[in-house]
Amino acid sequence: MQQANFQVDSRLATLLSQDYSTTEKALKELVDNAWDADAEEVVIELPEPLTDGPIVVRDDGNGMTRQELESHYLKIASDRRMRTDGRTSKKRRPIKGKKGIGKFAGLMSASVMCLTTMARGQKISFTLGIQDLESASDIENLTLPLDVSECGSEDHGTCVTLTHLRQGLRYPSADRLRQELIMEYGRQKDFKIIINGKPLGIDDLEGEFTEVQGTFPDAGDATLRFAISKKKSGLRRPGITLMVEGKAVGKPSYFGLENSDEIPARLLRKLYGEVEADGLMDYVTAGWDSVIENSEAYLQIVTFVQANLVEAFRSTHGMEMRMAHARLLRIPRHPATQPTNIRPPIPRSSGRAVGAQRRRFALLV
The missing domain is CATH 3.30.565.10 (Histidine kinase-like ATPase, C-terminal domain)
Known part of the structure; x- marks a missing residue:
């Protein structure tokens, strides 16, 4: 052979x-x-x-x-x-x-x-x-x-x-x-x-970069660094990473903003950053996969992160957020009459009740 x-x-x-x-x-x-x-x-x-x-x-x-x-x-x-x-x-x-x-x-x-x-x-x-x-x-x-x-x-x-x-x-x-x-x-x-x-850093992301610091009674000093991408599509690894003593805790998240009606999910996927909060060390779980979420220290950081992210999104994508919220309310509006203050969504109790509430809401505005 x-x-x-x-x-x-x-x-x-x-x-x-x-x-x-x-x-x-x-x-x-x-x-x-x-x-x-x-x-x-x-x-x-x-x-x-x-x-x-x-x-x-x-x-x-x-x-x-x-x-x-x-x-x-x-x-x-x-x-x-x-x-x-x-x-x-x-x-x-x-x-x-x-x-x-x-x-x-x-x-x-x-x-x-x-x-x-x-x-x-x-x-x-x-x-x-x-x-x-x-x-x-x-x-x-x-x-x-x-x-x-x-x-x-x-x-x-x-x-x-x-x-x-x-x-x-x-x-x-x-x-x-x-x-x-x-x-x-x-x-x-x-x-x-x-x-x-x-050095490579978050400020290298093509978009609006923000860095803000705060001091809190239970969480101590914290620094939030994030950027909102200018790309039309979302990022591959969006979200904010919680850093404690230089180590990441769990995966990037939106710190509860994913449950908010104000910021559409497609905008959240443009978010990239980290928050350093060494004061949370006592509340990190053994596997470094999460923190004790009902601790006062962590809730202070969540409020800090949410407030700054919402303010940044309002500055960069305010009109888009208002239009998305109007679509959520299902109330057709002319751009010239678009309200500047976002009203809470109408509860969907029943078809007739919702229709009546919408008619009353339209008359008010």
Whole structure:
């Protein structure tokens, strides 16, 4: 019986790098790699438009030894989740990398990629270019020279430098990159991203940003930071995250505003932010999934959050809120006679009663 073997064309890496529709999406893949490496800080440097400066993505993650580099990183389509329980080794983060092709993300925007990594006293560097891949017939036969040297035993992390940016592609934008990263990493307190010297924050969301502070008898000091997106569609992870001593408590929520008739649900889905209230520490449940909701301290924070959110929505979407409430009342109105004060909805006791109440209500206004 004769045998045949698969051959991996060297163009595979180039094709995999084209899996990303924009440079910013490709750079996010490199940030995801840093997350999976348990990094606490990622520093991204983008060149000025129309210059020949490099793109640099540097993290302080675990780094790789030569054995790890050869057995894991250089193995195409290696799924990190298959080697673990789906979480990172130290910080127990859910692993982002799924396809094992993020290593080629940089080649989407640049012709040359240089990687330097440090771990356990070993520093390794190599350079990979598009021309190297195109000149080799089989990627398995591609020689990749490694520069191996010693480093401090405490040094760790990985740096990817991208040079010779591809002609014909739009220059990477710091603002667009922030928009790409904000939804996924904007609330992470143990994962700091710095882009061209500015840390990623809630104020990077494209929309109206507000920060307000308050002091309360039982809850102490609190700071609310939020933005209302300008996008027509809702956000992927909307809501306000409760932060206590730098740690998120439960999932983002609307602090009861989802039960209000004043703010439509589609507007709430444009909301993104956090409220820091360290004074709630004594009321956080053991699993950090919620707080004791009937505590006076928590109710003070809820009132604080609700009041500021309603005021912000009235300022940015007041007309839309009034129109939505008018539709809820089912009373047709001309825009010129639209009331400025929202009246409470009429109770639906019965068909006749509701009709009579509506007629009386129309006569009053």
